[in-house]
Amino acid sequence: MKRIKIVLLVLILQMPLMAIHAREHEAQTLALNLQKLNQLIQILDKMYDGYKILSDGYNKIKQVTNGTFSLHDLFPGCSTESKPGHQEVLPRHRHRGLSAKNGQGV
Structure with a gap:
């Protein structure tokens, strides 16, 4: 009977x-889970960055x-209006008899 009391007391x-020990193990598991979550x-x-690049x-x-692509969208500093002193390319081609659609003479 005395032995049973001692065993129970030790337990x-x-x-x-x-x-x-169980709490320490749970804390370690929680720390590992947080690292995994951050990764x-x-x-x-x-x-997401890759998806964004692919989508764009x-x-x-x-x-x-x-046919709705515009280079001016890529370069926001450029305006679509002609500046003084710059010639437009399209009228010059028309003057030579070139078509803007196929680049060949009319």
Whole structure:
């Protein structure tokens, strides 16, 4: 009977130690999970950047095929109006008898 009491006393005294060990393990697991989460966030950011580049390129190609592409959209500092002292290219080609559509003589 005395042995059972001693064994029970030892088990009762070890329970808080096991609880502390379990909490340490949970804290380590939580720290690892946070590291994994940060890595996944970085991967997601890189994937989004790649998607954005791909999407912008696709839209530009789509604009070119639809005929709505403008170089002035790529260079915001440039205006579409002609500046004094600059000749427009299109009237000069028309003067030579070239068509703007196919670049050949009319």
